[in-house]
Amino acid sequence: MARVGLLGASGETGSSILEALVEDAGFEIIALVRPASLSKPANVVLKDRGIELRALDLEGSQDSMAAALEGLDILISAIGPRDQLAQIPLVPAVKKAGVKRFVPCGFAPVMPVGVHRSRDQKEEVYNLVKRLHIPYTIIDIGWWYQFSLPKLPSCRIDYAVGPASQSIAGDGNAPSAMTDLRDVGKYVTRVIKDERTLNAMVFVYNELWTSNQVYDLLEKLSGEKIPRKYTSAKDYERQIAEADVTLKVKPEDFVARAQKVLAQYALSVGIRGENTPEFARYLGYLDGKKLYPDVKFFSFESYVQEVLGGKAKGVYEDLMPLMKNAIETDR
């Protein structure tokens, strides 16, 4: 039975992966948590479910990290979006521990290098992995359903709606590959058992939707008419330039950072249409639809029904108030 270490098991992506690993029942699962977090309620729950907890201090020594990774066949990093570079000291420890497949944190839309800070930080990690000749798999998953719906005039889906979808990028006709966050783990368990994906990039996703199609569907299912605000490339570029003014003085300013990140996503996904299986193939990814045509996933329509029925779950709930501030600056 393969021993799989998971970093970030309590995060959005990590939880999805954890549930799928448990469901699969073919893995011995080790959750790697910060030493200070071992006794946190979320981790105690994991322990009670029979999942091994191990302390991993990303600021600790190479030896202590390698010891925490001892005996793992696979290591999956689902570290938070703002902690990508914290993986850098981890990589030599992964090498030292002899992990047979490292899945560094990807789990994002498909993008080229040089258009998005988080993607570029991931590239730094990937390049280090390759310099150390570590067996790897990079998995990208497109855009979350959970980040894709606009608000309704009645406000009845506000509880589940993220900030990134409150305006439509460009003409709203660029298709984007979308995945239910809850399905991410299903794909990951398939990918890590698959020899074809060793030392490769894989793009997995559920369905392709344009922004206009998303609005059309939500209008049809809700019976409400949703105002459509189209934002041009030029406007997003202006937002990035404005954010850069703040970031020059306060490089980690949360609101400016979020404004820039969302504008960069809008340009890539909505305007240049990069979050597609075609562009993924262009960049060298294997196509998850071809590898795993049989995965049962949530349809986007069923997700929208859930949201309208009051049964969906929001994401990044701790960050939402701050992210909404970032969006308000655009209003």
Added chain:
Amino acid sequence: MARVGLLGASGETGSSILEALVEDAGFEIIALVRPASLSKPANVVLKDRGIELRALDLEGSQDSMAAALEGLDILISAIGPRDQLAQIPLVPAVKKAGVKRFVPCGFAPVMPVGVHRSRDQKEEVYNLVKRLHIPYTIIDIGWWYQFSLPKLPSCRIDYAVGPASQSIAGDGNAPSAMTDLRDVGKYVTRVIKDERTLNAMVFVYNELWTSNQVYDLLEKLSGEKIPRKYTSAKDYERQIAEADVTLKVKPEDFVARAQKVLAQYALSVGIRGENTPEFARYLGYLDGKKLYPDVKFFSFESYVQEVLGGKAKGVYEDLMPLMKNAIETDR
């Protein structure tokens, strides 16, 4: 008939490609040359052979560059090793001209990002190509036969021997993929006609040899005993550190630059063994041996016989005196 533009047709790699394109007879060939070089003897010779010459000024406007690329189906860049970044302004013009396949300058050993300046500059170009969604093929070709032989005590092959092989990296047992410079073009003509290689990296090479095997062969065929000087990773790292001291003050110092480049190659090719089909697959390359098993190439043994027979041709003859200085600093 596909219209192929070639940048750097008079260089070492460019000449090999040009001859193969002519030999193939299936291409309309356009040599792109600097405006000031249009009347140089080497280019007049090309013109006399019926090859179209077009002026391309890499420091000119986007519009003038796009006009020079007008109507090309394929553009191959075989620009000099120190001019990689001169391709940056060219890339948007390639986009503008609608070139159907761009082969940015690769033609090197296989390496990860972050271990060699020239490779990293190429990566900058590749990343820009991908940001602009330009159809591309990256072709690497391993290590030249023409850079692989040590001197003989009798000095009788000095006329053909490059500087990079005067000591053996590590224990001399790392295999390295080697290609006769004259064969590079044969592979390139195959690759650019092949739909499987569109938007992909391809690794083509002739034969795998270790340094010790190269010395053994040369000793056997020459009848001379060649002293073997082994250089450790630590020594190459020291050479790089020394070069960096000079480069900090004089960033383009030729001797320091060459010393660093050769040490970085030795670490990658000779110590870490990265210039192999296995490592190329690990990095995502297609394998030229599988794609084109029928290419007739010069065997390494036949090349060594040519060298011993006084019939081989040296490379980078203008740079050799300078490069030898870089090597002397290591003696």
